[in-house]
Amino acid sequence: MRTTGEIIRERREKKGLLLRHVSAQLDIDTAILSKIERGERKATREQITKLADILELDKETLLIHYLSEKILYEIQDEDLGIQALKVAEKTIKYGVTKHK
């Protein structure tokens, strides 16, 4: 699975844009965008949607990548992570279709 950062960098380079160009539009330093692309920092949700606009990437796809990384970050190193994910999934499905 390609990481969110990889998707962003790939696309930025394909469009011939420099960190300088894109980070200016995001209103942050190039250092942060560099780190986001290499997975050293997490982007904010707002940055992700802006990046989708700037780089003409499908917003939903990018958001799904981003959110799933956020989820995985929460359960990193947890032996019970997979089971927690399954419980979360059941809970959300139950809540969405029924009740609450």
Next chain:
Amino acid sequence: MRTTGEIIRERREKKGLLLRHVSAQLDIDTAILSKIERGERKATREQITKLADILELDKETLLIHYLSEKILYEIQDEDLGIQALKVAEKTIKYGVTKHK
């Protein structure tokens, strides 16, 4: 699905323990434990394992509840939450059995 807080409160009351007793063992104010039990605050991971010990609850089960709530907290209000969960699950399964 019963919440983590509900499980804790139920068990504490069944054992005839007061907030005062349990919060002292956790080294926090009763106010926080009260909030945790009612879902107004999240516990820390350490508090969860201590609570399992104090209340003689199955540690794994309680942790799974706790982690799944943490996950759901991250994607609350997100339309793409379910899809993100599925991607996360696939990623973790892939990583656990193969690669990396």
Next chain:
DNA sequence: GTTACATTTGACAAATATTGTCAAAAAGAA
């Protein structure tokens, strides 16, 4: 209804984590 405790509430403080800047170092391409 008053006393004695248990729990809850909310304002605030402390601690921790996140998000950012900046300047210097490293990497690339003439």
Next chain:
DNA sequence: TTCTTTTTGACAATATTTGTCAAATGTAAC
């Protein structure tokens, strides 16, 4: 080299989390 881009790491600003405390509320016995 020189010019430009990217990366690195120390640090600052900000936001979030975690906690205390005191007062308010709830509960039960008397």
